[in-house]
Amino acid sequence: MRRLLDLRIVRWELKTLYIVVAWIVGFVVADLLRSIGTSAVVVEVANALTTFVPFALAVRIFRGSDEPVEPPRAWWRMTAWPALSRRLGILFAVLTVFGVLGLVLAAAGVDAYQAMGDGGATIFVSSALQFAVLAFLYLNSAVRMKHLGITKPRPLRLKPTMKL
Structure with a gap:
């Protein structure tokens, strides 16, 4: 290992x-x-x-x-830079909302979601939990890196000198 x-x-x-x-x-x-x-x-x-x-x-x-x-x-660091951690955290938070929304629609009796049966509810709950954990981990990583002052280095841009 x-x-x-x-x-x-x-x-x-x-x-x-x-x-x-x-x-x-x-x-x-x-x-x-x-x-x-x-x-x-x-x-x-x-x-x-x-x-x-x-x-x-x-x-x-x-x-x-x-x-x-x-x-x-570090155990808490999910990506190299805070911006990527924040973006992925937001993505997984949105996916969590979609999982919860699917569960709510199934419970509300929407035919397309109810047709999935108990297996569908299990999938929505499992997906929402997985995405929520990932959202938390990525957003936590972004916040901690920002507080520690970890930033992505700016690329060095050298302008070529013009010769006539």
Whole structure:
């Protein structure tokens, strides 16, 4: 496990590949469990695990440009810079609202949401909880980095000298 946590991914292409593969693996595990007749609650617990384990590993091994590669990140730090943490926190907060809205619409009797049955309610609750936790972690990271004065370094722009 220690060797895995010492891995660092800096290039955005590899980060994207990691996220896509983790996402696909999560879908495959959930579909496999559904196909063998596992209950919706067990499927959602497995889905939460296949979401959070790769996610927790990613925030430990991903590094931003100009971020030190070698030292491990602080336990609370989710991204390299506060602006990205804030944006992702807001995104996950909005997704939380959509999950809660889906649950409310199902409870209110909207046909499209009620047709999902108890499995749909489980999915909405699970998704809303997962997104709420991620929103909290990212927003907490943004606030802490801002209070510590961590900012993204400005790129050095050198204007070429003109020669006639």
